[in-house]
Amino acid sequence: MLDATFWQAFCHLDNVVAVKVAPFNRYRTLDVVRRLVQAGAEERITLYTGNDDHIVLDLATGFSVMRHGEPVVVRFRGGLLGHWSVWTRGACELLRRIHTAVASGDISADLLALDSRVVDCNAAFFDVDNGFRGCIAGCHEVLRRQGLLAGTWCLDPDEDLSPGQREEIERVRRDHADLSDDGFVAANLERWLQT
Secondary structure (H helix, E strand, O other): OOOHHHHHHHHOOOOOOEEEEOOOOHHHHHHHHHHHHHOOOOOOOEEEEOOOOOHHHHHHOOEEEEEOOEEEEEOEEEEOOHHHHOOHHHHHHHHHHHHHHHHHOOOOHHHHHHHHHHHHHHHHHOOHHHOOOOHHHHHHHHHHHHOOOOOOOOOOOOOOOOOOHHHHHHHHHHHOHHHOOHHHHHHHHHHHHHO
C-alpha cells in the first residue's frame, strides 16, 4: 500500500492529471485526498474511485479537507471499477444519476442508500467471503448468465468460482435486478453476436 508520503510527492508532479483511489479503506482514501489538497492540486488532478465497497458514497459526497484553516471540498468525478465490468449499462446510469444529483445539490437519502446495495452486488461478484479468490470467475459468471461468455474460464486454470459464490451471484441478481443490465443485454445480444 502506498503511504501518505508517496501521495504527497505524487500530487506535486505537474504531469499527473488523474488518480485512481482504491485502497478499500476510508482512512487511506482520505490520505490521498488530503495530500492532493495539500499539494494544491485539486483543480489539476481528477480523482476516480476504485473503492468497490463505497462507489456511491465516493461519487455522491464530497471530501472536506482543511487547508490553511479553510475547508476544501474535493469530489471523485468517476470510477475505474471492477463493478463496471458487468452490469455496465446500469453502472453508467447510476453514474449519470449521481452526477445529476450532485450538480443539482439534491442528493437524496434513496440515492445514498444505493451504496449498500451496490456493495452487496460487488461482494458476490468479487467473492469477498473467500478473500477475492473467485473475483474474475465471478464476473465471468455474470457475463455467462447474460449469454456474453460461454463459460467462466480464466487464464489460470485453477481459478474458478468459490464454494457458494454461484448462489450469492444468483441472490444478488434476484435481489438487485433493477441495478442490472440483463434486459438491455437480452434485447441486444442476438445483434451483437452477429457482428
